[in-house]
Amino acid sequence: MKRSTFLKLLFLSPFIGSSMNLKSLKNITDHLPATEPMPVLFLGHGNPMNAILENEYVQGFRDVAKKIPKPQLILCVSAHWETNGTKITAMQKPPTIHDFGGFPQALFDVQYPAPGSPEWAEHIQKIVKKTNIELDLDWGLDHGAWSVIKHLYPEADVPVLELSIDYTKSPKYHFELAQELQILRRKGVLIIGSGNIVHNLRMVDWTKMNDNFGFDWAIEANDRMKNMLINHQYEQLINFHQQGIEFQMAIPTPEHYIPLLYSIALRTEKDELTFFNDSQVGGSLSMTSVLIK
Numbered sequence: 001m002k003r004s005t006f007l008k009l010l011f012l013s014p015f016i017g018s019s020m021n022l023k024s025l026k027n028i029t030d031h032l033p034a035t036e037p038m039p040v041l042f043l044g045h046g047n048p049m050n051a052i053l054e055n056e057y058v059q060g061f062r063d064v065a066k067k068i069p070k071p072q073l074i075l076c077v078s079a080h081w082e083t084n085g086t087k088i089t090a091m092q093k094p095p096t097i098h099d100f101g102g103f104p105q106a107l108f109d110v111q112y113p114a115p116g117s118p119e120w121a122e123h124i125q126k127i128v129k130k131t132n133i134e135l136d137l138d139w140g141l142d143h144g145a146w147s148v149i150k151h152l153y154p155e156a157d158v159p160v161l162e163l164s165i166d167y168t169k170s171p172k173y174h175f176e177l178a179q180e181l182q183i184l185r186r187k188g189v190l191i192i193g194s195g196n197i198v199h200n201l202r203m204v205d206w207t208k209m210n211d212n213f214g215f216d217w218a219i220e221a222n223d224r225m226k227n228m229l230i231n232h233q234y235e236q237l238i239n240f241h242q243q244g245i246e247f248q249m250a251i252p253t254p255e256h257y258i259p260l261l262y263s264i265a266l267r268t269e270k271d272e273l274t275f276f277n278d279s280q281v282g283g284s285l286s287m288t289s290v291l292i293k
Contacts, residue, residue, distance in 0.1 A: 214280025
């Protein structure tokens with residue numbers, strides 16, 4: 001569809017009426033080119049240094065990109081953008097954010113100049129009914145997004161938007177919000193959750209960050225989460241705080257776990273779920289990543 005036609009639809013949509021229902025929203029979306037359902041990813045992003053290192057995890061990101069169609073747009077839910085309310089990046093050229101400290105200058109020198117898409121941001125804003133999404137012109141791409149997406153699409157030739165995590169809301173809320181994004185899978189959009197399903201920085205053994213090593217509780221939590229994912233046990237995953245001490249240690253704060261809920265909420269009965277980069281680092285971090293297709 002021509003950009004001018006899309007913008008015309010966006011202009012006319014406010015006049016359809018404030019009580020626009022989901023059917024009306026679907027009619028707008030139907031004007032976009034239909035595709036086969038795009039896969040969904042959850043990426044364990046781990047150490048920001050993975051952006052410039054050569055290791056098994058980086059290779060895992062590259063390999064998974066070869067297994068999926070190239071998207072028209074990437075929508076990323078990153079653990080590193082928490083807000084009061086839900087926001088979506090809506091600038092034409094999102095900046096590369098170096099939201100960390102204490103790393104080599106080479107990491108701060110990295111730029112990932114993927115374009116944004118104000119048009120797509122406005123379109124997604126209209127699709128979601130669970131909340132009012134604010135168009136954001138200040139954020140950009142944090143390392144939860146660019147440090148892994150750069151390995152999927154090193155040419156930075158796919159537009160990337162970020163959707164923030166509203167820290168005031170429950171896990172169930174995020175799961176249900178993600179379900180409203182399902183229609184985007186048939187419009188060439190690759191939705192990525194970026195975090196870590198086991199993420200306890202206070203208990204990291206920094207002497208073993210280069211080893212595939214996990215504490216017993218971290219391995220058990222990771223294995224139980226994987227079994228729940230395989231068996232569609234989403235209620236247990238949503239109510240992770242009720243799953244015992246291992247889960248409490250694996251998820252001391254929810255921001256790195258919530259992106260997983262966004263990814264699995266988009267899985268259909270026809271989708272297969274597979275794991276890659278499935279190992280532990282530093283004792284209390286898991287790089288386990290998920291492909292849904």
